[in-house]
Amino acid sequence: MAEPLLEVRDLKVHFAARGKGRDASVKAVDGVSLTVGAGEVVGLVGESGSGKSTLGRAILRLIDPTHGSVRFEGTEVTTLSPNALKAMRSRMQIIFQDPYASLNPRMSVGQIIGEALYLHGIGSRQDRPQRIGDILEKVGLHRSAAARFPHEFSGGQRQRIGIARALAVNPRFILADEPVSALDVSIQAQIINLLQDLRKELGLSLLFIGHDLSVIEYLCDRVVVLYLGRVMEMGTAEELYRAPRHPYTRALLDAAPVIDPSKRRDRIALKGDLPSPVDPPSGCVFRTRCPFAVSECASRVPDLRSFSASHSVACIRADELQLRVEA
Known part of the structure; x- marks a missing residue:
């Protein structure tokens, strides 16, 4: 198998938490691993505050990670000198969310x-x-x-x-940080189609951060679901949209508007707010909002287990839950 263009391993970004004590920290990204292949588009989804943008900026070293590895084209990015990093950035670029604030x-x-x-x-x-x-x-x-x-x-x-x-600057990889969220729906479609055309024409790889699950499904080959700085599930768009195995993935899909609501019965509704990254829940970080949580979820941090060559899930009950989305 060819080496991925981008490989992230156990990446953490922790910030000092002001007013919370000397040792308190905000665990914005807490051990994320993912890959992006040459010419591949990977979607990164999750609620606001899940750590998506922080992860993206740490990959590009716009902020320095606390721990972990980022390898691009086989080179370790986290240890590059300023001059080497400048040269690397000609091959790793970013499209920002706000198209006005990002232009002088x-x-x-x-x-x-x-x-x-x-x-x-x-x-x-x-x-x-x-x-x-x-x-x-x-x-x-x-x-x-x-x-x-x-x-x-x-x-x-x-x-x-x-x-x-x-x-x-002829990049090979672009981080697209919610590039259409500030645009009207009709304009969103034009920009997404432009990115799709450019990807095919130039062989670009993208890490696409977004909230709109229909956009993610249309554009992305694989999807990574992030919650409170941790990966809950990753797989092909087909696997995650048709047969999700994590309750959080299913809840995100159920929250998306559909023309015929009867196609999705027994919806999983997210209750409460995202917990504080300063003091995340013990065990599974999603357990405080999960309708399927059991006592073991409070004491055991679930490993990211593989269910196929491309599909991995961090849930101790993933084997038994029936979360399929009806077509």
């Missing part, structure tokens, strides 16, 4: 994209305008957009500019 309002679109080319030494000063125009056309904008400023564009157009900036 005082710079033209051409300057925004050109800055990335300059920092990474791509092209000459003379040929960069041509390259910028080509990139803008690739994301569905006119070449003349290079002379305009971010405030002159709609939200969807600004996100296309953000995508163009990420593509400018």
Whole structure:
């Protein structure tokens, strides 16, 4: 089997908890392992506060992890020097959630994209305008957009500019951090289709963070379900959407709107709020909201067990629960 493009092993990101004592920490990410293959799109889902964005930023080393390994193209990212990390970032890029806040309002679109080319030494000063125009056309904008400023564009157009900036340095991997959540539904579809087309054309790998499960199902090959900084379930989109084995995955699917609610009976409804990452529940972190929890769940941290070559679940009752979603 070919080595994955990105391999994350037991990654932890803990922050000091202010006002909670000297030894208290926020366990934002607490031992996550995942892989992304060449040309693959992996979805990362979970409620707000589950650690998705923190995990993504730690993978890119926009924040430093507390523990664990991130290997990209066989190179350990967590120990790279500043110069080596800068070179690595030409191959690992990010698309941010807010398409306006992520663009400098005082710079033209051409300057925004050109800055990335300059920092990474791509092209000459003379040929960069041509390259910028080509990139803008690739994301569905006119070449003349290079002379305009971010405030002159709609939200969807600004996100296309953000995508163009990420593509400018010829990356192999892109972290898409909820790139459509701030957009209207009709514009969301256009951006998702653009990412799908670019993925196929350029052979890109993506780690796609999102809340909309229909978007995740459409775009992603595999899905990782995160809860309170830990992986609850991972598998192909087909496995997780048709036959989830973790109650949290099923609850997320049941919370998604459907045209015919009768197709999903005996829904699992999430009750209460996400527990504090400063003081997570003992044993299984999901047990305080799980309708199937038993006494053993409070004392035993469930291992991530494999049920197939691609499907793994962290639940001590995964063998016995019947959680299939009706088509």
